[in-house]
Amino acid sequence: xxxxxxxxxxxxxxxxxxxxxxxxxxxxxxxxxxxxxxxxxxxxxxxxxxxxxxxxxxxxxxxxxxxxxxxxxxxxxxxxxxxxxxxxxxx
Numbered sequence: 001x002x003x004x005x006x007x008x009x010x011x012x013x014x015x016x017x018x019x020x021x022x023x024x025x026x027x028x029x030x031x032x033x034x035x036x037x038x039x040x041x042x043x044x045x046x047x048x049x050x051x052x053x054x055x056x057x058x059x060x061x062x063x064x065x066x067x068x069x070x071x072x073x074x075x076x077x078x079x080x081x082x083x084x085x086x087x088x089x090x091x
Contacts (some may be wrong), residue, residue: 011056015066019073029070034082041074 007014022044026037045067052063 010058010062012052012066015069016073019070019075020077021076022070022082023074031081031085034078037078041078042072045071061066 001009005013015053022041026032026040048070049063049067052058058066
């Protein structure tokens, strides 16, 4: 069973691709300040946690790891998006 199949069996999205997609969606076309996005990311993580606890009845260790992976991927992608205009042409 692949990791993607395992996530699907649990009723979850793969956290790294989910975090990246969430970051791109919240960033928008022209970008937003990172300090304005962070509360939104924390709120999204709490909604995911509640869903996994109450709807899916997953163990706390799986929930914590899933949330950690989502947040890491989202932060990494947001950093990429924020830094891209600053380093464009300097590579």
